[in-house]
Amino acid sequence: MSLSLAGNAGVVDILHDITLEVAAKDTLGLVGPSGSGKSSLLMLMGGLERATSGEVEALGHDLTTMDEDALARFRRSHMGVVFQSFHLIPTMTALENVATPLELAGQAGAFDRAAAELDAVGLGHRTGHYPAQMSGGEQQRVALARAAAPRPDILLADEPTGNLDQATGEAIMDLLFGLRDRHGATLVLVTHSPRLADRCDRVVRLVDGRLDTDSRRAAEAAE
Amino acid sequence: MSAAAGRGWFGNAGTIARRELRGGLAGFRIFLLCLALGVAAIAAVGSVRVSITDGLAREGRILLGGDAEVEFGYRRADPGERAYLEGLGTVSEVVDFRSMVATGQGAEADRALTQVKAVDGLYPLTGEIELDPPMPIAEALADDGAILHPVLADRLALEPGDAIFLGTKRLTLRALVTREPDAGGASFGLGPRTIVATEALEGSGLIAEGSLFDTDYRIAMPDATDDDLDRLREATRAEFAEAGTRWRDRRNASPAVQRFVERIGSFLVLVGLAGLAVGGVGVSAAVRAYLDRKTEVIATLKTLGAEGRTIFAAYMMQIGVLALAGIAGGLILGTIIPLVAGPLIQSLLPVPVALGVHPLPLLEAAIYGALTALIFTLWPLARTEQVRAASLFRDATGSVRVWPRRRYLVTLAVAVAALIGLSAWLSGIPTLALWSAGGxxxxxxxxxxxxxxxxxxxxxxxxxxxxxxxxxxxxxxxxxxxxxxxxxxxxxxxxxxxxxxxxxxxxxxxxxxxxxxxxxxxxxSYFFIDIQPDQLPGFLETVEGDPAVSRVDTAPMLGAVVKSIGGRPAAEFDHWVTRGDRRISFADAPGSGTRIVAGEFWPEGYDGPPQISFAREEAEELGIALGDEVTVNVLGRDITGTVTSFREVDFSSGGIGFVIVFDAAALRGAPHTWLSTVYADPEAEARLLRAVAGDAPNITAxxxxxxxxxxxxxxxxxxxxxxxxxxxxxxxxxxxxxxxxxxxxxxxxxxxxxxxxxxxxxxxxxxxxxxxxxxxxxxxxxxxxxxxxxxxxxxxxxxxxxxxxxxxxxxxxxxxxxxxxxxxxxxxxxxxxxxxxxxxxxxxxx
Incomplete structure (x- = not known):
């Protein structure tokens, strides 16, 4: 699959003929230099961006044939996304931010589950706070809770520790992997950090929009 | 010393402002539009107001029908008075009254209310009258000719050549008036115009003693300066001190129209100020958003050593330039709108309009605009001083939410006070302006x-x-x-x-x-006026004999002018009772519905010194107390009475209500007519009118x-x-x-x-x-x-x-x-x- 985007300086080819299959419940680290197309690939996987050519299939569904609303419905049932800049809705409290995807999916007891989810990330005492009233680490924990609350089959994380200090970043990663382990979701993680990539089962390296290397963790490879 | 140091903080602010402005006006479209719209509305209203008042002033001579006019209430000038007036210039006499114009005589004729203008051979002294078909006015009025307003002719299905009746007088309709030069000076009346020659009214029974008519003596004095007019006004007032006359000259030809236009104009300016306040909200929001975007720049400038006042001045200058642009845009728009809408405005008004560029209303609008801009931008601007350099390193988007310094709050208070004070002063209706501002x-x-x-x-x-x-x-x-x-x-x-x-x-x-x-x-249903005393019994017999009539009230009525109240000249009171002619009445006993709220009504058959019963509310407004003396002029004669009681008069009931009622002995001998209100079923109204007018054609319904x-x-x-x-x-x-x-x-x-x-x-x-x-x-x-x-x-x-x-x-x-x-x-x-x-x-x- 390929992706080209029109910009001020003309059409820019972002991804070239990428073919990548991620096994269910796998943890995949996407690494590579800035501008290599890691985040774009993640966006394509989440149906947040549309491929210029080729197919994106998730859980047996072809995302490239779905319209915006079908993609939204698919995400709320099957996907959770975490961003580097958290992307919480500023006009909503932490609890409301976490409850919203559950409500959108029409799930009963959305608020109770959201509260439990916030508890799980250690923010049970800050449910009524707005994003602006929280630190970066806290906001990212809310974002994690929001992504994990609907028990998604797939978790997509775009440099979730990029805006955080190392200690906070470590804590967030622990939470992320903990959530993944608890819910048994497939995790795709975009990161610059070799240490974080090392926590993944598989690491794919992108360079200039092309797949460069694809390696399994040594332990598994040895099996 | 470096150039920058030499410039000082203000110069630095200017430099920063200039560089920042190079970034363009993005985000300021709403700011400019809000300010421009508010200023344009006020400028346009002000310009139209001045256009009308200027038009009235410029055309005053034509609207008035002369350079000056002396009005006699309910009578014509006697030979001595006439001689005095002729000593001032060329005099033309116009008799003005309300009457009924009929298509025939007797009960079957169609009738309509009209405002009659009986003129002499010199009319119009100034301006031109236009007739349809075109002909000289002398020809149209010769041999009992008459001119009607087209509306009146339409209403009665009349065409030139048809016979019409005023009172008992038969006249011939010769032409319709398409332009009456002095029409704007008349108050907006109920009846469309009929113009006849004064001598044609002889034998009509319409202008009798006690009838309600005015005689206007228009005087042409083309060489008289305004100072001359002032002098002549005083001299004439002194000459006719006892006569109950009123002076008007070309400078206030249409006081009623002028007052109406001034009031409406002032009122609309107040509404415009509300618009500007709304715009101010948009202006404030735009400035807030702009400064929020600039928090990082401001913090950076502070890091580089810029003082709070430099930052404040830099952004004040930018907003100031933009405000000037918005105000200028508004002034241009406010100038153009009245010019473009000129023909429409002119067609809606009975008076000439001198459309053009009028600097004063534009200045007024500009000041309002500048004060509004200041009021609504000072608060966010003042807060720029308090942006800390540290915001660069923390949350740069978090804006400062603290009170501005005291000097800005004081400036803000002064600006608000100036805006309110100015609007109260310039509108000429300070009470309403203050209430509106408060509102x-x-x-x-x-x-x-x-x-x-x-x-x-x-x-x-x-x-x-x-x-x-x-x-x-x-x-x-x-x-x-x-x-x-x-x-x-x-x-x-x-x-x-x-x-x-x-x-x-x-x-x-x-x-x-x-x-x-x-x-x-x-x-x-009807007010019947001009009932002569000898016609009253017949009139009452007609109306009371009609089964559809449920109630008839009558009262004698005289035309008067209030001369003084409690020893003070009436001119010192700004009140409708002292302005112009006032209908007064007399009674021997309080009527059945009269409610005396203070003092005592004179006993029946009272024959002592004149006493007055005054309407309670108007007395309060004029500051009249029981025992005060009030002097009125009736047909040139002053009569002074003592206020001995106050009555509750409800003018909103539509029934008979007089502010001033004298005891019967004081006025019974004076020429008067009777007024009657008749309450009848609506379907009987037409029949009643025919019955009354058939018996007495001079009675106006x-x-x-x-x-x-x-x-x-x-x-x-x-x-x-x-x-x-x-x-x-x-x-x-x-x-x-x-x-x-x-x-x-x-x-x-x-x-x-x-x-x-x-x-x-x-x-x-x-x-x-x-x-x-x-x-x-x-x-x-x-x-x-x-x-x-x-x-x-x-x-x-x-x-x-x-x-x-x-x-x-x-x-x-x-x-x-x-x-x-x-x-x-x-x-x-x-x-x-x-x-x-x-x-x-x-x-x-x-």
Whole structure:
């Protein structure tokens, strides 16, 4: 699959003929230099961006044939996304931010589950706070809770520790992997950090929009 | 010393301002538009007002029909008086009165009320009269000829050549008047014009002693300067001190029109100021948004060593330049609008309009604009001083929320006081101006409180069961109640415009209700005037003999001019009772409906020194106490009476009501006529008119329904003018609204992207956007209705002195209108958030 985007300086080819299959419940680290197309690939996987050519299939569904609303419905049932800049809705409290995807999916007891989810990330005492009233680490924990609350089959994380200090970043990663382990979701993680990539089962390296290397963790490879 | 150091902080501020302005005016379109619209509305209203008053002044000689006019009430000048007037210049005599014009004699003829102008051979002394078919006026009036206003001819199906009757006098209709040069000077009357030669009225029985007519002596003195006119006015006043005359000259040819135009103009300027206040909300929002974007720049400048005052001055200069641009745009627009709309304005007015560029109203509008800009931008500007360099390293988007320094608060207070004081002074209606200013400030405060309340309520509701499981609703409530929302700007901008409109709606509906519903229920069918004393028994026999007549009241009536009250000349009182001619009456005993509220009515058959019973309310307004002496002039003779009682007179009942009633002995001997009100079934009205006029053609019948229609029509015009003013305010409000929606677009694009990411479909997002708009609009509408109802109640209760009832139709329309307007503005900026792919937005924010 390929992706080209029109910009001020003309059409820019972002991804070239990428073919990548991620096994269910796998943890995949996407690494590579800035501008290599890691985040774009993640966006394509989440149906947040549309491929210029080729197919994106998730859980047996072809995302490239779905319209915006079908993609939204698919995400709320099957996907959770975490961003580097958290992307919480500023006009909503932490609890409301976490409850919203559950409500959108029409799930009963959305608020109770959201509260439990916030508890799980250690923010049970800050449910009524707005994003602006929280630190970066806290906001990212809310974002994690929001992504994990609907028990998604797939978790997509775009440099979730990029805006955080190392200690906070470590804590967030622990939470992320903990959530993944608890819910048994497939995790795709975009990161610059070799240490974080090392926590993944598989690491794919992108360079200039092309797949460069694809390696399994040594332990598994040895099996 | 370096060049920069030499320039000082102010110079540095200028440099920073210039460099910042190079960045363009993006984000200031709403700022410019708000200021320009407000200034344009005020400039346009002011220009039209000055155009009309200038037109009146320029054409004063023609409108008046001479350089000066001396009016005698209810009589003509005697030979001595006439000789004096002729000593001043060329004199033309015009007799003016109300009468009935008929198509024939007897009960079968058609009749219509008319305002008759009986003229001499010199009429018109100034200006030209235009007739259809074209002919000299002397030819048209020769041999008992008559000229009618086309409306009157239409009403009676008359054509030139037909016979008409005034009283018992047969005349021939020769032409229709298409342009009457001195028509604007007359008050807007009930009857269209009939013009005849004075000598043709001999034998008509219309101008008898005691009849209600005026005689105007127009004097041509083309060489007289204004100083001469002043001198002659004083001399004439002294000469005719006892005669009960009134002087007017070309400088105030149409005082009634002038007063009307001044009042309407002032009122519309006040409405315009409300518009400017609405614009101010938009101006303030634009400046806040701009400065929020500049927080980082300001912090950087501080890091580099810029002082607070340098920063303040730099941004003050930028906003100042923009404000000047907005004001200039408004002035250009305000100059062009009246010129373009000139023909329309001219066609709506009975007086000439000197359309052109008038500097004074433009200056007034510019000052209002500058003060408004200062008031609404000073607060956010003052806060730039308090941006700390540290904000670069922390949350650069978190704006400072502390009070500005005292010197800015003092400046703000002075600017507000200057704006209110100036509007009170320049409008010429200070009480109303102060009330309006208070109203606007109170409305703004109420709207701010309402916005806070709406946000708190939205936050509460978002957490209740009502919102659970309804993500669109909760998103909307969250957006209204959460931080960083545009709730306050939307409620303020739309709310103030809607409040003005709601007030107009409430007042208009109540006025109409008072006229349409309340008055006719108790009002008589006809006023019959000019009943000569010897005709009274016959008249009463006719009307009382009609089975459809339920009640007949009669009272003697004399024309008088109030000369002095409690020893002070009447001219010192600015009150309708002392202005112009006043109908007075006399009575031997209080009538059956009379209610004496103070003092004692004279005993029946009283024959002592003259006594007066005065209307209670008017006496209070004039400061008259029991025992005060009041002098009136009746047909050139002064009569002084002592006020011995106060009566309650309800003029709104439509029945007979006189402010001044003398004891019968004091005036019985004076020439007088009788006034009668007749209450009858509506279907009997036509028959009654024919019966009365057939017996006595000189009696004038005024159909009360026609008079009410005339008032209703005048009110409609007033309401229409006000609605236009309120419309301008609302337009500004809508611009601010669109501005707020545009400013919020980035936020909504981001929000939509996040919502799509977590699974919201576009219909859900759109529903949420629509809901939040409608919620805010409805909130603004509800506050507007409360404010409008309060203003309506105040105006009805204290100005109109009429009962107030809440009017639902316009109120509902306003709430719905508010919701729809916000919805439209919101949806206008909804498609981009809905259409944009989430990845683009979210990546851009990384």
């Amino acid at each position: 606007i400030v109170a409305a703004l405060a109420a709207l701010v409180l309402a916005a806070i309340g709406v946000r708190a309520l939205a936050r509460r509701l978002a957490r209740t069961r009502l919102a659970r499981g309804r993500p669109a609703l909760r998103l909307a409530l969250g957006a209204v109640g959460g931080p960083g929302g545009d709730a306050t700007a939307v409620v303020l901008s739309l709310g103030l415009g809607l409040t003005v409109l709601a007030a107009v709606g409430q007042i208009d509906a109540n006025m109409r209700a008072a006229i349409d519903r309340d008055l006719p229920a108790v009002a008589p 005024i159909r009360v329904r026609d008079a009410i229609d005339l008032v209703t029509e005048a009110l409609s015009a007033l309401a229409a003018a006000t609605s236009w003013g309120a419309g301008a305010t609302l337009l500004t409000g809508f611009v601010v609204l669109v501005g707020a929606a545009a400013a919020g677009e980035r936020g909504r694009i981001f929000e939509a992207a996040v919502l799509k990411t977590i699974g919201a479909t576009r219909p859900t997002i759109l529903a949420s956007f629509a809901l939040r708009s409608a919620l805010l609009g409805a909130a603004a509408g509800i506050v507007a209705i409360a404010g409008g109802a309060l203003a309506g109640w105040g105006i009805m209760r204290f100005v109109m002195e009429a009962p107030y009832a809440f009017e639902w139709v316009s109120a509902t329309a306003i709430v719905l209108g508010g919701a729809v307007a916000t919805l439209l503005a919101g949806l206008l900026f909804a498609w981009r958030p809905l259409a944009t792919r989430p990845a683009r937005v979210l990546r851009a924010q990384e």
